[in-house]
Amino acid sequence: MPFFILSVIVQIAFVIHIMKTGRNTTWIWVVMMLPGAGAAAYFFIEILPDLLGTRTGWKARKAVNDLISPNRDLKRASNDFEMADTVENSSRLAAEHLAKEQFQEAKALYDKCLSGIHEDDPHLMYGRAQAEYGLEEYEQVRHTLDTLIKLNPDFKNVDAHLLYAKNLVKLNEIDLALKEFEVLDETFPGPEATYRYAKILEGLDRDDEAEALFEKILKNAKLSDKHYRSRYKAWIKLAKEALTPPKL
Numbered sequence: 001m002p003f004f005i006l007s008v009i010v011q012i013a014f015v016i017h018i019m020k021t022g023r024n025t026t027w028i029w030v031v032m033m034l035p036g037a038g039a040a041a042y043f044f045i046e047i048l049p050d051l052l053g054t055r056t057g058w059k060a061r062k063a064v065n066d067l068i069s070p071n072r073d074l075k076r077a078s079n080d081f082e083m084a085d086t087v088e089n090s091s092r093l094a095a096e097h098l099a100k101e102q103f104q105e106a107k108a109l110y111d112k113c114l115s116g117i118h119e120d121d122p123h124l125m126y127g128r129a130q131a132e133y134g135l136e137e138y139e140q141v142r143h144t145l146d147t148l149i150k151l152n153p154d155f156k157n158v159d160a161h162l163l164y165a166k167n168l169v170k171l172n173e174i175d176l177a178l179k180e181f182e183v184l185d186e187t188f189p190g191p192e193a194t195y196r197y198a199k200i201l202e203g204l205d206r207d208d209e210a211e212a213l214f215e216k217i218l219k220n221a222k223l224s225d226k227h228y229r230s231r232y233k234a235w236i237k238l239a240k241e242a243l244t245p246p247k248l
Helices: 003-021 028-034 038-053 055-068 072-083 086-100 103-112 124-136 138-151 158-172 174-187 192-203 207-223 225-232 233-242
Strands: none
Touching: 003 028, 003 038, 003 072, 028 038, 038 124, 072 086, 086 103, 086 124, 124 138, 124 158, 138 158, 158 174, 158 192, 174 192, 192 207, 207 233, 225 233
16 A cells, blocks of 8 residues: 555544544644654554553553563563562462463462461462363362362352363363353353353253353343453354354
8 A cells, every 4th residue: 555545544544533532623733734743743642642541552562562572571570589589479470370371380389378377368279270270180179179168268259160160071070060150151251151151061962052152142242342342252253153054
């Protein structure tokens, strides 16, 4: 596309943005009378600060930073841990190892944290269960999560609940898993739990029930806002594919 045409498109887009967002109309003259320079000034002065202050902007900035320095957060957490071997620094480093799927390192750190006054900390126990799940230590996951809820009966965490249900599937305890997913279908934010529930039903040849859940995911997506659809795009796509007849 010729630069001139691209410049005109950008100018028009920025003018529309100025009018829709109620910016000072002087910007219209700046953008139109100073092609390129005016648009650049408007972007850096008006759009970029707003963008970086939103969740979308934060995610975009983090994505760029991760691309430039993928181990930045891990290195920072590791440096903090080297400077001060505290439970806070250890758990933060463990979480970074989890994010990198370095499960053995994460588990070792969580094990170290779970002592003394922190021996029954539910967040640390959940972190260890995640590491154990990544290591495919499914019996140990169950033990950790059962102990967690026994010692912390008031602890509520839908992600931990989902992990427990997923782990039951790994242990081939399908009946128990179905009961957990039935609850998660109503309580878990987003479509992941519903999709996993539907796939279990599909595997049991309960196709009508599974199809109803896949359709529920698509209906919720249709009724939800753009942010919801963007955040859960992968699960929505899987549900749509599950309802699409295979090509012969």
